Amino acid sequence: MDADEAIALISASGIELTDRRRNASNDGWSLSFANGSVVDVKDSGVLSASGNGAVEVARLLDLPGQS
Amino acid sequence: MRINMIATASVISAAMGGLSPASAAGYNDGHSNTLNLIDTVVVIYAENRSFDNLYGSFPGADGLQGVSDAALTQLDRDNTPLRELPPVWGGLTAKGVTPPVTQAETEHLANHPYRVDDPQGFNLPLGTITHDLWHRFYQNQMQINGGKNDKFVAYADSGAMVMGLWNGSKTAMWKVAQKYTLADEFFMGGFGGSFFNHQWLICACAPYYAHADTSPAKPSVAVVEPDGVSLTLAANSPKSAIDGIPKFAGDGNLTPDFYAVNTMQPPYQPSGNTPAKNADAATADPANPTTLPPQTEPTIGDMLSLKHISWAWYGGAWQDVLDHGNKTPVPNFQYHHQPFNYYANFAPGTAARTEHLLDGGLAGSQFIKAIDTGTLPQVAFYKPQGDLNEHSGYADIEAGDAHIADLIGHLEKSPQWPHMLVVVTYDENGGIWDHAAPPKGDRWGPGSRIPAIIVSPFARRGFVDHTPMDTTSILRFLTKRFELPTLHGITVRDDAVASYNQPPLGDLTSALDMTNSQ
Numbered sequence: 065m066d067a068d069e070a071i072a073l074i075s076a077s078g079i080e081l082t083d084r085r086r087n088a089s090n091d092g093w094s095l096s097f098a099n100g101s102v103v104d105v106k107d108s109g110v111l112s113a114s115g116n117g118a119v120e121v122a123r124l125l126d127l128p129g130q131s
Numbered sequence: 132m133r134i135n136m137i138a139t140a141s142v143i144s145a146a147m148g149g150l151s152p153a154s155a156a157g158y159n160d161g162h163s164n165t166l167n168l169i170d171t172v173v174v175i176y177a178e179n180r181s182f183d184n185l186y187g188s189f190p191g192a193d194g195l196q197g198v199s200d201a202a203l204t205q206l207d208r209d210n211t212p213l214r215e216l217p218p219v220w221g222g223l224t225a226k227g228v229t230p231p232v233t234q235a236e237t238e239h240l241a242n243h244p245y246r247v248d249d250p251q252g253f254n255l256p257l258g259t260i261t262h263d264l265w266h267r268f269y270q271n272q273m274q275i276n277g278g279k280n281d282k283f284v285a286y287a288d289s290g291a292m293v294m295g296l297w298n299g300s301k302t303a304m305w306k307v308a309q310k311y312t313l314a315d316e317f318f319m320g321g322f323g324g325s326f327f328n329h330q331w332l333i334c335a336c337a338p339y340y341a342h343a344d345t346s347p348a349k350p351s352v353a354v355v356e357p358d359g360v361s362l363t364l365a366a367n368s369p370k371s372a373i374d375g376i377p378k379f380a381g382d383g384n385l386t387p388d389f390y391a392v393n394t395m396q397p398p399y400q401p402s403g404n405t406p407a408k409n410a411d412a413a414t415a416d417p418a419n420p421t422t423l424p425p426q427t428e429p430t431i432g433d434m435l436s437l438k439h440i441s442w443a444w445y446g447g448a449w450q451d452v453l454d455h456g457n458k459t460p461v462p463n464f465q466y467h468h469q470p471f472n473y474y475a476n477f478a479p480g481t482a483a484r485t486e487h488l489l490d491g492g493l494a495g496s497q498f499i500k501a502i503d504t505g506t507l508p509q510v511a512f513y514k515p516q517g518d519l520n521e522h523s524g525y526a527d528i529e530a531g532d533a534h535i536a537d538l539i540g541h542l543e544k545s546p547q548w549p550h551m552l553v554v555v556t557y558d559e560n561g562g563i564w565d566h567a568a569p570p571k572g573d574r575w576g577p578g579s580r581i582p583a584i585i586v587s588p589f590a591r592r593g594f595v596d597h598t599p600m601d602t603t604s605i606l607r608f609l610t611k612r613f614e615l616p617t618l619h620g621i622t623v624r625d626d627a628v629a630s631y632n633q634p635p636l637g638d639l640t641s642a643l644d645m646t647n648s649q
Contacts, residue, residue: 083351
């Protein structure tokens, strides 16, 4: 899954994208959402979620072990 | 003396048979003293429905009957009519809804509005959570396209979803609108989304991020065309709406001159952003690029306090989230729906916060308690918790509609009811199409048309009010009734509307007949 796909899935559930930028290690995108979650989308396709609301976005993204 | 004046006005009103916007304003201006009969004002602020989305077939309203085919037709990004609507990208129903309506099932819809609850079509009940849609500051202006409203599909992230409408006659609030007054020319105060329109409800202003170009938020400054209202398309943006969602060079939260127009997080808890390490636990990390610095513009709350008018913002689930954190799907509290939590005057630890930012309770229980016991302040704003606010993507219409109708039932039985005015409206259109052209205003709005229902013993009964209004009309009423200083943004808006030789925006009094008192 790439960043656009992750944004589409999360945004469709009413959780607005609030920030999108390259991550600190420049190997992917850091996406912030209105529920306080931050989704890291590596260029390799690996995803992880953190922050407030991480459980909800992990559920939406079907991330194993995070929901 | 007052009785004579009212009687005269009543005769004049009957003779007129109806009120043009200009005459309505003049009529009510002559009797503003009778507004003192209203002691309590309640504003209920739901989420994300255009007028046509719910009330497009309301009898007597400016709905879809009689709208020309051309006005129903959406254009592609190259200004040619779309041959059909693109599918709803990702499907019409939200994740987890069973059975789902998939993207494939939404292909080849004709290029005009459709009913998502059509028994011959998707046949979705009002209790269905559907796909959310972009509802953002610049996209909203691009979709409105100078009042033609023909680019909603072109600049959406949800394809055909923007043209999906409901049969609102099945809702409980439809019946409330039939009983009292439905305003059918009421527009959202600002372009775009919830964050911005909550600010417009309380401040009639655009929040500001000083020195954003040297702040963590710098990458969030939008890249805008010279027209000031259009985002610059990215080189790889699909040329046609049929081919995909538009891509922009920079679709951020801040204007190029650093006004915050899309969702930023409050600088105080509850906020989507956690505190900085070793910082005050009641704050949000200011180094987080989505934390808005504390705001200092005067709000309607400040104006009310100045005149010693009691008031409160009741946030549904406010205290539960402060005590226990947020949970989904219930209450699914929305941080950016609490506008006073962005202001230094209401920072944690201030007396003003304790007095004015109150817990609405889970499912509005604390708000309902105040209604039932007759202890509402003179002005009360109520924000339903997430699952009860009707927002696409995470809430359905049915639950929010039932909640608000239940509130109306409580309000009608409140000890304060005989001198009460209630306004039920939506913060914004949620990205959903509406055919009515907004009045031309200033750089911030008005945006798309939204429903507004005026409920009061003094409301005109069974009335559709065609007076042009927007969210700031609520502030206009409060300003007039309580003789408040006028917020700067209202003056700017009034001047802008007048500069286009349009009728002035109303102040809700056109929906009232002060002789109506039981």
